[in-house]
Amino acid sequence: MRRIEVGGPQPYAVEVGPGLLARARVAERQVALIHPADLPPAFVATVQAALSPTLTVEVPARDDCKTLGVFSKVLSRLAQANLPRDAAVVGLGGGAVTDLAGFVAASYLRGVAFYTLPTTLLGMVDAAVGGKTGVNLPEGKNLVGAFWPPKAVWCDTDTLTTLPPAVFAEGAAEAYKHGLIADPTLLPRVLSPDFRPGGPGLEDTLADAIVVKAVVVTRDLTEKGERAFLNFGHTLAHALEAVTDHAVTHGEAVGYGMHYAALLSRDMGGADLTAHTRAFLRWQKPRPLPALTFEDVWPFMARDKKADSEGVRFVLLHDLARPYLARVPEEVLRGAFEAWQADVTRLC
Structure with a gap:
């Protein structure tokens, strides 16, 4: 234990x-x-x-x-x-x-x-x-x-x-996110065959993923600063849940949302980490999304909890374990959305 x-x-x-x-x-x-x-x-x-x-x-x-x-x-x-x-x-x-x-x-x-x-x-x-x-x-x-x-x-x-395998895979999205924002050793461990119910890698990988969140919330309970980093991928994820009336589950939405956030991070000058988020989507195998436009999801992203009086802030990555908050120009948001749509159509 x-x-x-x-x-x-x-x-x-x-x-x-x-x-x-x-x-x-x-x-x-x-x-x-x-x-x-x-x-x-x-x-x-x-x-x-x-x-x-x-x-x-x-x-x-x-x-x-x-x-x-x-x-x-x-x-x-x-x-x-x-x-x-x-x-x-x-x-x-x-x-x-x-x-x-x-x-x-x-x-x-x-x-x-x-x-x-x-x-x-x-x-x-x-x-x-x-x-x-x-x-x-x-x-x-x-x-x-x-x-x-x-x-x-x-x-x-x-x-x-x-748990059905698909429901377990939903939860793995949050563990993988913790690997991207704080502990890259989690990335291969989450995708390992040992990370499964009853598997030899389950307890320690799960506990180490929880440690990431425990460290952050200990320092920032009410999301005045770094706790916002735990929302990597969640701005689009919550929008996908809302626009589909939760037909897309939270874990599936986070898998999709992390890939969008990785594309934004790359387009804003960060490292290209999209190979990691593509690998996760191939592993997770989320259900295909309905046809959506940027205009469908943007009203929900605009109401994201990280928004302030100056607009929406996105959690992005300079590199693995180097998250930051940024405002992203609309043309970048739209361009990344088009690239994201092409990728998820092919992958999922």
């Missing part, structure tokens, strides 16, 4: 290894357990046996749970159960559910304890670590939320054996 410490104003630990669902423990006497409808019942039963929750709330699967309507209904369930201020909310499932559960914890009675038990690779590498919580709006991804760090994160690697 690996243990990763996340520092900052509210430090906590991330544990990575097998059998952690059954070993979860919280200090609070009353617990609200939130999980998606498609989670294996055995996972829910294991956590219920470990935590004896006061109430268990089932929500829609994937991004269907990340709406203000579902958020409101969950809050009402907690209020109807008279859950007190010293209770805890536990999010069990993929990244969408842990995002929702964290926002519920941050909002109910102005904030209660929060714990996460991610059961997908995407949830473990990205969503469960760092304290970003929230829901989506029709206008874009994650536009409503709060920074609310968990008190503990348990990444039970046994849960990954239940």
